[in-house]
Amino acid sequence: MTSWQFGVATPVHYLRSGQFTADLGWQHHVMTHGADLELIIGLQGSVALAVGAAGYQVEPGDVLTVFPHETIRGTRPTLVPSAFIWFHVVPTSVERPVRLPRFFHLADQAQAVIAAKQLLDIAHGEHRLAALADYQATVAVLQLANDAANQAAGVGQQQSTINQVKEWIRVHMAQPLTVPQVAAAFHLNADYLTRQFRQQTGLTVKGYMNAVRLDYAKYLLLTTDRPVQEVAHRAYFADEKYFSRLFKAKVALSPRQYRLAYTHTFLNNKQVDPGIDVHSQVAALEQVRQ
Template structure:
């Protein structure tokens, strides 16, 4: 399995990004990455891409990370695709590793010299289990258009995005098979029944677990209590509806399983720090491109000044 390192002793450098939609047959044109990584998050599949010599099919909620100095092209037409794309640079010379995931996890657990140097390991392609947080974070990155700030906020958010993906991918390796299967079952049951008014005792009864054990399991696996996770899921649903739909705030309250819009607005602001309307206004404007728009921009000077291994004109290094 192919992994890449990402060294965060310095922030990653945001380059460009957006959301791509095609309502009819479409094939990705050939492109070469000039020293930058591209992260693709598939929302609507299938997406057919050839990266180097390998042909890949990207499915819904899957992540693809295309490494630098690599040619990418669509090898077959896709229909009705939708995906986020984010280009970024690392300020370090990263490594590609062809290893088994379990072997790499053992290395991470041992906290060897590489890992203590703020180094992340991510596979080139993997499926997200909890995709909501990634969707929200990418949308935040793509919504920032403050060119007057002396701090490039998107650099820190891209770094945070990779940390979140790292934690999401490796977390299930830290659970026993029994714990992993049980918590996945409980999460799915909660999602399927979230429209009801749920209590810890009721959830425990329905999934055939002791309430105290359920609470300990949730705390160990998610870092939060069962009820806090339930509220967190509702807020995530609301956040996705705010940035992905034109529903009114009242409609979003009911569709995110709050019976009272006022309670929804109070809880949303408590967790997100913004009212639903403020959140939508802040994070709803992103670059949306389609088959007739080619978002080519020169590498910003702040990136060029930090990176000394970008080949001129995108020429492939020997």
């Protein structure tokens, strides 16, 4: 069996979970499942496992699914320090089915690992509603199923790369970036990156750079009383006139008109990390009109 399908019309039932760190020479014991489904997400090193007669090497980003009533065992001791997240759930529905492959590799581990770690935090907290772990386990399962489906459709890797490029641009927006520099950071051809970026986001790479800086400028206009010239500088525009022209072209208001159009909301934080995505914060602030 290469995959397992089950329903998520109602949350799965959470049983247990953990993050296991294996020292050198550790080997998984023999364990036979009941009606529960186990998911193992590799974090570090390499763990040799077998489900039935099939063997698997679980390394960082690998996901192994053990289906109900199957037996899992270690096939040899670990040769390097290793770690993985594991959790057991029992499906409670056959409606709205999703499918989990037996074994696959996460092109982008972030979301799935975050969901799994949130499950560990909730499940092992001192005070929690039992249903909370069921719902978070369902989120973790759905994230893994979604990642597997995207990769099977051939869209996961490209989307993952573009998401990484977007985050890299946000973190480095203080620098005078060029498209070739961004492409070089990811060992990509500049023309290829431009095509894929536009296909995934609807923007050029340069357009996205400006959008990130404009969002930060709007954030400063709405949350400080700094002069427009200083806002332009702090938003990493070297030329105030270019900033004003671009701002009016994109927003249909000058920076000063934009500031006057919305209520001034001063947040408590004294500094804003230029690497964060402030787009959603700006959108929320724009909802509060004078």
